[in-house]
Amino acid sequence: MKKIIISLAIAFIAIANIANAQMFTFSTGSVSFFSKTKMEDIDARNSSPKVLLQIKDKKIAFIAENMAFKFQSKLMEEHYNEKYVESEKFPLATFQGKINEDIDLSKEGVYAVTVTGNFSLHGVPQTRTIPGTITVKNGEINVKSVFTVACGDHKIIIPSLVGAKISETVEVTVDVNLIPKK
């Protein structure tokens, strides 16, 4: 009896591991954003996002810590965290969605996709459909996407005093390489 239990337990752990092998996780790349106005260009880069891509269910999720976005000006960085995304209250920007297209990510190829899911920033979730390109090659996966975020959609208010310097919509660029999760 005892042996059966142990072997069953091992079998289940093994299945769980196989399921995990269907997961891809962040290795290199970044999530960055860009705000352009006549007076000032602002760009910030987060080189340590967390990413999970589930092959079987075609699900993908991102977590970007707001405090990990690096700006050229540290003053801007402080303002970003303190005044705009309020990182102490809302430390994370997240996205979780499902790929709409009928594709098989276990096969090599370049896939143009759209992902529908929940994008949350500043504690305000929005359902978004975001376009992107997924490249599967040599057992690694690259995910690229460019999309815009309207500050107003996430209750991020830009005071009129700095309105000339900060754009109401920012362009977010995702370019990450994923490797199989151990």
Added chain:
Amino acid sequence: MKKIAILFIILGISFSSFAQDDLLNMMEKEAPSKPTITYATFKSTRVINLQTNETMKAKHLDFRILHRFGAADINSNTVYGLYNMFGLDAAQMRLSFDYGITDRIMVGAGRSNLAMYDLSLKAKLFEQKSKGKGSFPLSIVYYGDMGINTQTWADPNRQNFLTSRFTFVNQLIFTRKFNEWVSFVLVPTIVHHNIVPQTTDKNDIYALGIGASIKITRSTRFNFEYIPRFNLRNQAIDATGKLAYDEFAVGFDIETGGHVFQVHLTNAQGLIEQQFISENTNMIALNTLRLGFNLSRTFSFEKSTSKK
């Protein structure tokens, strides 16, 4: 029976990890967020006159212009202060540059009235960190400043030493940001003058700076500070018999992108610790409060983050 129960428990555990489909929760569990360094305890390197825990970040330069008006002299003879523009004619001034060598070490140089140059060093020893393991409740910062008085010698006939021009400040700055709205600072201070006007005067003055900052809106704060001294009380600081008084100030921070504009009322006209802590001859009263401005402009010498 017991064994079957255990079997079900194991099955349950296996299935729960197998059926885990909320990827966000999964990532959060695997790598919980690290403690974060508390930011924006104060909006500037000074509350008003008193130092805060804030320093310039690496490769950032702070150019500061500090102004203290003279006595306002508000009465009907001066057209209620308009005659001398509330003391503008007798204003004192300071220009300074502070540069962040690293995120935790800042060096500075400045020139204030009267003929006072100074060099400073500010170093963050401990930083307040929030949340979980590795959190720390306070920031502790060292501030040191050497003043070099370049006025002509008071008595050119005596033997004068170069070192007689020097004054020193050593401070330990303890700050805590209690929440988004309220920050507090305590600054034990020693001010040392290498030379004092009279033999009975003390070379060392001990004081405790107390300050607070309260956020009013996203870009404005109300600040307050008071620097009681432990010695040199009720004792003349020069031959004319003038007494020194504790420094006091209230004011507002107004932030506009790259600038911090501070406007305040203070009883001290001096602009560095050697002056406003130990040589302030204005008592705290309505008619001795002076208008003051601090203007701070930050420049970044950091290379762009975008790879081109």
